[in-house]
Amino acid sequence: MPFWHALLKQWEQAWRNADLPVIPRVSLTPPDQQGILTLNVFPLLKAYGGDTKRVIESVVHPLGNAVKQAELIKGFINLSFTPSFWREFLISALHEPLGYTHLDLAQGQRLMIEYPSPNTNKPLHLGHLRNLCLGESVARLWERLGASVLRVNLVNDRGIHISKSMLGWKKFFAPQTPRDAGQKGDHFVGACYVAFEKAYKAEVETLIARGMSEADALVQAPLFQEAQSLLQAWEAGDSEVLALWKTMNDWVYEGFEVTFKRLGVKFDRVYYESETYTLGKAIVREGLQQGIFYQAEDGSIWADLTSEGLGRKVLLRRDGTSVYITQDLGTADLKFKEYPDLTYSVYVIGNEQDHHMKVLIALLRRLGRPWADRIYHLSYGMVELPTGRMKTREGSVVDADDLLDEMHMRAYELTDEGVSDTERHTIAEMVGQGALRFYLLRTDPKKTIVFDPTESIDLKGFTGPFLQYGYVRAKRLQEKAGEDPLSLSKAPAPDTLSPPEESLLQQLFALPYFLESAARGFDPAILAHYGYELTRRFNEFYQTVPVLAASEPERTFRIALTAVYRRAILAVLEGLAIPPPERM
RNA sequence: GGCCCCGUAGCUCAAUCGGAUAGAGCACGGGAUUUCUAAUCCCGCGGUUGCAGGUUCGAGUCCUGCCGGGGUCACCA
Structure with a gap:
């Protein structure tokens, strides 16, 4: 029998x-x-001059x-x-x-899908978790639509921030290792x-106290100077610096x-910016030769995107070193070189980074x-604390x-x-x-989430465990x-169905529709809300309609109904990358 | 200042191309366990959808203006 789409x-x-x-x-x-x-037959009703009988009939x-x-009510025909x-x-x-539970729409x-693209100078925080949950869920949703999905990570492994942590180690921790x-x-x-x-902040404050302006102090501070020369040594290929860089990055990767692993995330391919920034430089030079970009008097290279309303953008510094967008150009190019057939x-x-991504796409367009x-920016809102944004430097990070x-721990107690x-x-x-x-997934991705650590995340109500509990019950x-739930194929249907059964069946029937909407909209929240509503209805059914104690043919029908619910909620949990426990 | 996003119940969020009386959870008050797991279910309380106009059979949704919050416009990443 045909499902939703068919x-x-x-x-x-x-x-x-x-x-x-008019097609309703x-x-x-x-x-x-x-x-x-x-x-919805409003338009048809109009076309037929309000002849309700004719509308229903046709x-x-x-x-x-x-x-x-x-039943026709106010321009709607309700079907059961x-x-x-x-x-x-x-x-x-x-x-x-x-x-x-699986569609072939994107066969x-x-x-x-690139996520979560961390920097290698600090551990993952709550913002990365939102990123990881979104990326993994979207990957799984498209797999359910029949697409093949490559999960990739782009590691931001070079830049001044890395020099800072290297210097921090040299000054304050050497020769310790993480194990020590x-x-x-x-x-x-x-x-x-x-x-x-x-330490850097302390230096800056001292300089300001001596009468230096803040802007100067930030650059003049000895620690900052030292970090910069470390970065230059890195770019020059200094073997000692490279060795430390590699060691510390490996600590982070570990x-x-x-x-x-704990989150069940595996990548098919990992890109490193230390490898792609040279590719980016070549692309910028290519664009310069073609006259798409221009060189300023000081030698820096620019793109003029004012006609697109994006302003001007520097692509290479006057000293010829690359900026963030340079590496992005290289990475984007490499991705399509390796996988030209990406949808x-x-x-x-x-x-x-909305603006940054617009610039990137505009530049690539210009480069022909x-x-x-075919680049899609899945843009999501920040995770903030009640006090505002999380700041590593201030230690206000979850x-x-x-x-x-x-x-x-909290789940363990329960x-x-x-x-x-x-x-x-x-x-x-x-x-x-769960x-x-x-x-992290139940809210529209583009909206900001405010996480209050003192209130903590619920385990009851509109939550993951609610869905997991439904699965366990079923x-x-x-x-x-x-x-065997399929013994229904040898049994007749009941004469009538109770309202909780119909209500559950309706929601079950709509699963393919919501799977497709969530995937195409890159929006797992759609599926989260669907899964909650589905389980709410299952619980109502479970609580008010007997299954095992029912007489035939209701019993067999309800066992099958329970089994299909279990399939559907499992599809939802898998789509959201929420693990299904066997018991709770 | 320009551009982008957001504004719905005390709080956190929904509302299926513009559709029916704007719905859930939390919190608060009350109830359900001789019955398949009570992380559940049922009942109650809670709204001028930021404000003002406009478009139409119909607007939380679309358009214009304003107010409020966030982001961004780096030779940072």
Whole structure:
């Protein structure tokens, strides 16, 4: 039997064949109305001069016998379906994942999704977690649409910030290693960076106290001078500096790897800016030769994007070294050289870089890169604290590892004590992450999230564990039933269905629609809200309608209904990258 | 100052191309466990959708102006 997409296509064809002047729009019937699907027939009503009988007749007749009831209210036709329609739906959903939990709408397409692109001078924080959750979820959603997805990470491993943490280590920590300090490598390097910033700030204040202007003091401070010469030594290929750079970056990668692994993130390809910035320089020179860019008197190279409303942008400094956008040009080019057939090259990057990404795409367009418009910036809002933005230098950062630990502990306390301690920890990790990931995904990506550490993330209500709990309930119920849900194919449909059953069936039926909307909109929040509503309805069903104690044919039907819910909620959890526990 | 994003219940968020009486969670008050896991369910309370106009059968949604918050416009990354 056809699922959402196929059914709507079928209907549309039927209406076309019936020569309807206007094809009705189909949507889900709101909960306060009787029905499953609603047809918007305002325009048709107009075309037929308000002849309601004719409207109903002409719209509903072509749809065949799946329709149990059709009611026209104020320009809407509410349709409900027969129990045997639902019986077929359940059987098909159990038989065929393709078309229900997996679609083939993006078959043959390939996407590259870049996230979370960290700097290598400090550990991951809450902002990176939002990035990681979004990137991973979007990757999975497109995979469900049938696309093949490349997960890539771009490591920002060069620049003045790295010099600062190197210097911090030399001045305050050498010859310690992360192991000596008993810290994860990324945390250790982060401590070096913070130590540098603290000493640097003190120097600046001293200089200002002696009468220097702040702008001068920031540049004149000895520590800053030293960091800059370290950067120059790095660019010149000084072997000693390179060795330290490599050692400290490896510490950070080791630390990142632990966190990535905990979150179940794996990359197909990792790009390093230390490798792509030279490619970028070549592209800039190429553009200069073609007259797309121009050189200023001091030797710096620029692009004039004022006609696009983006102003002027420096591409190479007067000393010939590269800026941030230079490396981005190189990386973008390399991506499409390696994978020319990408449908989209997605960048999961915060909205503070909206302008930067517009500039990047405009530059690539100018350079005649035909794939420039296949770049999609998945722009998301910052995660702020009630006091404002998180600032590493001020220590007001919610550390990713710490937060994961805290969520784990809180879930552990709530977890059933009737299991082994090992299992309890496994469950606690799943539930803790479920709560955290749902929290970060449930809001429209482009909106700012304000995270209040003192209030902490809920485990009840509109949360990840709510969905996980529904999954667990359904699984246990199915186990207790001890019956193949597909025995429904040998049983008749009940004569009537209760309102909670219809309500759950309606939401189940809409799964493919929401999967597609969430993927194409690059918006997991759509799926998060769908999954919550789905589970709310399942809980209502579970709480008010008996399954195991029901008589036939209701019992068999409800067991199948439970099994399809379990499939659907599993698809949602997987799409959101929220782990499904076996019990809670 | 220019450009971009946001503004919905006390708080956090929804609202399916412009559609029906703007819905959830938290908080607060009340109720449900001889029944498949109470991380659940049911009931109540809670709104001039920032303000003012405009477009139309219909506006939280689209247009114009204003107010408020954030971001950005670096030879930083």
